Amino acid sequence: MNKLKVLAASAALGLMAGCGNNGPVLHVYTWADYIDPEVLAEFESRFGCSVEVDTFDSNESMYAKLQAGSTGYDIIMPSSYQIQLMVKNGLVRKLDKSLLPNVAKNFDPAYYSAILDKEMDYNVPYAVTYTGFAYRKDKVGSVPVDTWKVFETDAMKGRMALLSDMRETIGGALKYLGYSINTTNPDEINAAADQIIKWKRNIAKFDNEQYKTAVASAEWFVGHGYSSDSTQIMEDSENVGFVLPREGFVIACDEMVISSEAPNVELAHKFINFLYDETIAKRNMEYVMAPMPVKPALEALEDDVKEKVVVPAETLKRGEVLRDFTDNPQVRDLYVKAWDRIKATESK
Numbered sequence: 001m002n003k004l005k006v007l008a009a010s011a012a013l014g015l016m017a018g019c020g021n022n023g024p025v026l027h028v029y030t031w032a033d034y035i036d037p038e039v040l041a042e043f044e045s046r047f048g049c050s051v052e053v054d055t056f057d058s059n060e061s062m063y064a065k066l067q068a069g070s071t072g073y074d075i076i077m078p079s080s081y082q083i084q085l086m087v088k089n090g091l092v093r094k095l096d097k098s099l100l101p102n103v104a105k106n107f108d109p110a111y112y113s114a115i116l117d118k119e120m121d122y123n124v125p126y127a128v129t130y131t132g133f134a135y136r137k138d139k140v141g142s143v144p145v146d147t148w149k150v151f152e153t154d155a156m157k158g159r160m161a162l163l164s165d166m167r168e169t170i171g172g173a174l175k176y177l178g179y180s181i182n183t184t185n186p187d188e189i190n191a192a193a194d195q196i197i198k199w200k201r202n203i204a205k206f207d208n209e210q211y212k213t214a215v216a217s218a219e220w221f222v223g224h225g226y227s228s229d230s231t232q233i234m235e236d237s238e239n240v241g242f243v244l245p246r247e248g249f250v251i252a253c254d255e256m257v258i259s260s261e262a263p264n265v266e267l268a269h270k271f272i273n274f275l276y277d278e279t280i281a282k283r284n285m286e287y288v289m290a291p292m293p294v295k296p297a298l299e300a301l302e303d304d305v306k307e308k309v310v311v312p313a314e315t316l317k318r319g320e321v322l323r324d325f326t327d328n329p330q331v332r333d334l335y336v337k338a339w340d341r342i343k344a345t346e347s348k
Contacts, residue, residue: 023048024264026271029062030055030077031254032209033232034127036287043274049267057208058165066091073259074268080116080253081167081322083123088326092122092257099269100124102276111293114253114321123255124272127228127290130251130311130319131168132244134211134230139221139239146243148176150222151199160222161214162199164206166339167322168250169196172224175248175320182323184331193338197345206343215240228290231308235289244315251319285309 026043028035032055040051054073056062059082066076067089078086086092097104103124112118114128135145143153151160163169171181173192183189204220211223216233223230230242256275258268274280281297291298291309298310311319325332 023050024267025049026051026075026264026267027073028053028075028077028271029073030075032057033212033229034077034254034288036284039275039280039284039287042280043271046274047267047270049264051271060166071259071261072263074262074264075271076257076259077126077254078257079322080114080123080125080255081324083117083255083257084324084326086257087122090260093260093262093265094121095124095258095272096269099266100273100276102273106276106278106281106294106296108293108295108298110295111253111291114251114293115255116321116324123257124276125293126254126256126275127285127288127292128251128253129290130227130244131163131172131225131249132227132230132242134215134223134225134233134240134242136215136218136221137239137241139218145222145241146246148172148245148247151202154202156221157202158204159220160203160224161205161207161211161220162196162203162224164208166335168252169206169224169342170335170338171250171320171322172245173199175245175250178247181248181250181320184325184328184334186334189334189338193342196342200342200345226290227309227311228288231289234308244311244318246318248318248320251316251321253321 026049028051030053035053044050056065059079062078063082063086083092111125111128115123115125117123133145133150143150143156151162170189170192173195174181174183174188177188177191177195179188211220211225212229212233214220215223216237227242234240234242256272258265262268275284276294278294278296278300281292281294282300285292285297285301286305289309
């Protein structure tokens with residue numbers, strides 16, 4: 001059975017199991033396909049609760065929903081660069097570290113470089129992702145796919161997609177042009193927007209979810225996306241590959257925070273602590289196919305899994321961690337305006 005179908009079946013079983021539980025309900029707001037359903041089921045069983053998962057497809061859409069008044073979430077999983085803004089606007093609460101002994105014991109300090117708040121007063125790192133290209137080995141022919149220049153390939157017009165994500169996609173164009181993904185230079189940001197508008201003539205759409213199934217089915221030949229998603233579909237098809245572009249790529253750490261309006265604060269701490277258990281983290285990594293900074297779990301991974309999820313140090317030198325512009329709203333506005341201009345000319 002295709003892994004995506006397995007996921008749907010597992011999620012359905014998890015939901016049914018939760019519905020039969022009369023205990024508290026933990027509400028989790030995260031990315032799609034990002035927690036092993038069996039891990040969720042074990043948490044429900046162990047703590048006499050149920051877990052309900054809502055998903056978002058970008059940090060910006062998640063933040064907009066919270067700002068619009070959506071409440072009731074306990075755990076939220078934003079990328080590191082989004083958290084400072086959430087703290088500033090009172091959307092998350094300070095953690096009680098005494099309730100997180102597994103984090104204190106098992107966090108791998110090698111991953112400090114991927115997070116912005118190294119004090120971890122509000123945030124606990126969940127998983128690190130690298131943004132590159134999922135592609136069909138049997139369809140791209142001799143076209144080089146390890147470069148952002150692939151989006152200039154007219155022969156694959158309508159068979160490629162870019163992420164519908166402001167920082168990720170503008171960041172990619174910035175790296176292609178030789179700039180930092182965290183530039184504050186208006187000319188460089190506008191040049192990146194111009195570059196993406198040129199690429200758009202060859203892409204099918206901006207997308208955050210469909211690329212997983214579209215590349216797997218060969219509807220698309222190249223999909224800009226996350227390493228974890230791409231590695232998952234590679235498990236089901238030997239024709240799918242994943243590559244990190246030679247000019248550079250985005251490194252992002254998704255973290256766990258507790259909402260300032262969380263109905264179940266103590267249970268939320270238990271959930272974070274549970275995910276840092278060595279055995280649980282290993283199982284979760286094998287499902288999500290992304291490195292999680294739980295040192296004993298990383299060390300316990302089988303070699304074939306470790307090879308797929310842990311990026312070599314030499315390759316990481318081409319990557320750059322997204323930074324936050326909370327203290328520089330003028331720069332954030334530059335990115336927003338550039339993204340609005342890109343989206344306004346989306347129809348071809």
